[in-house]
Amino acid sequence: MDKMTQILDIPSIKNDTNxxxxxxxxxxxxxxxxxxxxxxxGWNSVTKAMISQNLTRSQSDRLKASIKATYDESKPGTSLNKCIRFCYELKAGDIAVIVDNNRVAFAYIGEYYEEQSPTLTVELGKEVHQQIEKANPNTDTFTCPYIKRRKITLIKVLTADDTISPYLQSAIARNWHSLSDLNEYAELVLSGCFDTVLFKDKLTVTFRVKRKEEINVLDLANFVLCAARLLSDDKPETVQVKTTLHSPGDVILQIWNFAQENAFPLLICYMAIFGGKVGDYEFHSIIGVIKGIINHKYDEDKKKIELRKLSAEADLAEQQALKQKLENIETMRRLQLSSVDAYAEPLATAAKNLAVQPSSATIIDITKILKSQQEEQPPQ
Known part of the structure; x- marks a missing residue:
């Protein structure tokens, strides 16, 4: 993979993630x-050792009767199913959307464990639940009394300045269960977690539009089309667009059959949108900076092939193949340079007018790219 492309560090989510x-x-x-x-x-009276995914009818009936008697549950079967699901169906690497009344967090789910504190009794759990029913969320606090737990690794906690898809928000609002399957909303969850993510061979790039005023149709059209052209090497028909744009909101672009090693167009697109003053570097012409990065990449690619071409080990057939590769490199260089001339400036203008901003999880450190280029320059 190209060294500069590695800086993007695109998260890749496994296909079997729930x-x-x-x-x-x-x-x-x-x-x-x-x-x-x-x-x-909850339901501390039920531990993992007491349940399995293949309970017999009699085992299930006994557990449901116990839950009903202990917690006065009207639907003990639902409670038992949640315990089984939490212990056995959730797996390490799955993604959780954790919600309270006003906040949302995203996290990778980790291993299961049971908290061994002797204070976390069935009675304490019931008592805390009773107190919560009458509590004021603005003033009262409680410590979690549940023993069945899973470790998590936080991905992102949404702040007041962040937006959440209204479709995902609606799904959350409609469902008040303590544990629910969100596979139907996988793409919306991932676009909430990450600005850029690869899942099931599809690249999803989410742009956070922060403009609160009315949006000009030309700004939106220029942004979507120019970004699509840069991302796809000028094949916008291969790009899908989804919007949850309600000023502020998100513009989501998706490309199928995307390979991480081909992420260089994404770098160009990000440079056009988020370029400017970064650290100690002042970009008087972002177009020139982008072109410099493009030329640097293709010069490096050419050097590798030319060195191989000079090798005595390369036979005639390989020499011809290497010659064709060099021609292809020049073709791609010209294509990307002409795309930058045509689309980078209108994209940057539209992005500025729409107040498109990266989240903290996806800010590209452009200084690393520039430093990388300087380190690879031969000594004078």
């Missing part, structure tokens, strides 16, 4: 979940 929503009991456990990096589920 997505879950976990509620933090009216939000009272949310801060503790974030601080101590775990999620948990």
């Amino acid at each position: 997505f879950w929503m976990v509620r933090a009991k009216r939000g009272f456990f949310f801060d503790e979940f974030m601080r101590n990096e775990f999620i948990a589920i």
Whole structure:
């Protein structure tokens, strides 16, 4: 993979990843979940050792009767299913959407464990639940009394300045279960987690539009089309667009059959949108900077092939193949340079007018790119 492309560090999510929503009991456990990096589920009387994914009818009936008697549950079967799901169906690497009344967090799910504190009794869990029913979320606090837990690794906690897809928000609002399957909303979850992500061979790039005023149609059209052209090597018909744009909101571009090693066009697109003054570097002409990066990349590619071409080991057939590769490199160089001339400036202008901003998870450190170029320059 190209050294500069590695700087993008695009998250790649496994195809078998599942997505879950976990509620933090009216939000009272949310801060503790974030601080101590775990999620948990109730019904302390049911432990993992007591259940399995293949309970017999009699085992299931006994457990449901016990849950009903202990917790006065009207639907003990639903409670039992949540315990089984939390212990056995959630797996390391799945993604959790953790919600309270007003906040949302995204996290990788980790291994299961049971908290061994002797204070976390069945009675304590029931008592905390009763107190929460009458509590004021603005003034009252509680410590999570649940023993069934999973470690998490936080990806992102949405702040007041962040937007969330109204479709995902609607799904969350409609579902008040403590644990729910969100696989139907996988793409919306991922675009909330990451600005750029690769999942099931599809690259999803989410641009966060922060403009609160009305949006000019030309700005939106220029932004979508120019970004699509740069991302796809001027094949915009291969790019899908989705918007949850409600000023502010998101513009989502997707490309199928995307390979991480071909991420260089994404770097060009990001440079056009987010370029400017970074660190100690002042970009008087972002177009010139982008072209310099393009030329640097293709010069490096040419050097590798030319060295091989000079090798005595390369036979005639390989020499012809290498010659064709050099011609292809020049063709791609000209294509990307002409695309920058045509689309980078209108894209940058539209991005500025739309107030497109990267999240903290996807800010490209352009200084690393410039430093990388300087280190690779031969001594004078």
